[in-house]
Amino acid sequence: LLNFTNVLNTYIDDYTSHLSISHFLVKSKPLKDNIEFVLYDTNTKQFIELSTLSGGELTRIRLVVLLSMLKTVASLTNMNTNILILDEALDTLDNSAASDLSILFQYLIDNDSKFIALVSHGAQLNEIEFTGSITAVKTNGLTEVIQERL
Numbered sequence: 001l002l003n004f005t006n007v008l009n010t011y012i013d014d015y016t017s018h019l020s021i022s023h024f025l026v027k028s029k030p031l032k033d034n035i036e037f038v039l040y041d042t043n044t045k046q047f048i049e050l051s052t053l054s055g056g057e058l059t060r061i062r063l064v065v066l067l068s069m070l071k072t073v074a075s076l077t078n079m080n081t082n083i084l085i086l087d088e089a090l091d092t093l094d095n096s097a098a099s100d101l102s103i104l105f106q107y108l109i110d111n112d113s114k115f116i117a118l119v120s121h122g123a124q125l126n127e128i129e130f131t132g133s134i135t136a137v138k139t140n141g142l143t144e145v146i147q148e149r150l
């Protein structure tokens with residue numbers, strides 16, 4: 001578990017550095033039979049309770065931890081997937097936070113060779129811009145490609 005959390009923390013640091021929440025240090029620490037996460041704000045020099053975060057900050061941190069866990073498992077087991085399907089992962093974010101995540105998604109595409117499928121019922125996908133993206137909209141049962149960035 002100690003090796004897992006060490007690798008996990010490396011990926012968390014890497015992914016967080018690409019977001020506007022980079023002043024948050026998210027660290028995992030091994031306990032007896034599970035992992036605990038702590039959050040530290042380098043601006044205020046204080047530990048933070050997750051309940052005090054905005055919805056957008058919490059969503060970005062959750063996504064960073066999820067992606068870091070996937071990469072940690074892949075690196076330790078040689079079982080990797082290059083496909084991420086995120087269903088309504090951006091629906092609680094404002095346009096600025098959604099746009100912020102596009103930087104991380106572009107990093108994953110460029111450096112980790114990921115294919116990312118984002119599904120949303122909101123307008124947040126209009127704020128996501130990264131190379132290789134195709135935006136499709138379903139209206140009245142018909143799906144139409146409205147934008148390609150290839």
